[in-house]
Amino acid sequence: SVVKFDDKPQLAAKASTQTDELLALFGSGLKGFGNYTAIYSAAKLGGEQIAAAPAENPRAMILFTDGEDNASKINELDLYAFVKKHNIPIFTVAFGAVNRGLLQELSKYSGGKFYQTEDPKKLPAIFEDIYRSLRNYYLISYQPVNAGGRHIARVGLNPPGAPEQIAGKIEYETSGPRLSPNTIAGNNSSEQPIERQIQFAYNSADLLPESNPA
Numbered sequence: 001s002v003v004k005f006d007d008k009p010q011l012a013a014k015a016s017t018q019t020d021e022l023l024a025l026f027g028s029g030l031k032g033f034g035n036y037t038a039i040y041s042a043a044k045l046g047g048e049q050i051a052a053a054p055a056e057n058p059r060a061m062i063l064f065t066d067g068e069d070n071a072s073k074i075n076e077l078d079l080y081a082f083v084k085k086h087n088i089p090i091f092t093v094a095f096g097a098v099n100r101g102l103l104q105e106l107s108k109y110s111g112g113k114f115y116q117t118e119d120p121k122k123l124p125a126i127f128e129d130i131y132r133s134l135r136n137y138y139l140i141s142y143q144p145v146n147a148g149g150r151h152i153a154r155v156g157l158n159p160p161g162a163p164e165q166i167a168g169k170i171e172y173e174t175s176g177p178r179l180s181p182n183t184i185a186g187n188n189s190s191e192q193p194i195e196r197q198i199q200f201a202y203n204s205a206d207l208l209p210e211s212n213p214a
Helices: 017-025 039-051 076-085 099-110 120-135
Strands: 001-003 012-013 060-067 092-093 115-117 149-157 166-172
Touching: 001 017, 039 060, 039 076, 039 120, 039 166, 060 099, 076 099, 076 120, 076 149, 092 099, 099 115, 115 120
Parallel strands: 060 092, 092 115
Antiparallel strands: 001 012, 149 166
């Protein structure tokens, strides 16, 4: 499907498998469009077309823009919730001077990828990379450690024949396991000390595996 947008997103072409039909409906490009930009609302409109398509089809949204959002009727959290619910990655293509942070976050939190160029000749390579991303993917399971605090996990893959390494990163916060406070008589402080069993290897600063959760 094709959505054109400025401050008022328009569904130019409903979901179809006919390329010629989509190109014909795209018509005169963006002639007559301008003013403000409603990126989130336009993405939601396109996402509704994708969500209604057969579930077995590969799903992806390509958001091509040279602006930033200043006219949407929804915010980024509304859009994130929608695309995550329907498993729609957003591939953002920034053309010219744009709000990189906005587009990078859309791609990051939806599972897509961010691209930027000022050269129209580089667009075919970008679309080819998006196509390959949809046909070849890896699912990696990660078991978090049983400890509180901020965690960062990184992974790198080197698929056969790939021009570069595929890298992934996740950050998250956990409160950690519940530990019972060790109440000490006569301590009037509101911060109760917590007893934790921390064990080290003999004559070493290395923690024993059973101490990792604490």
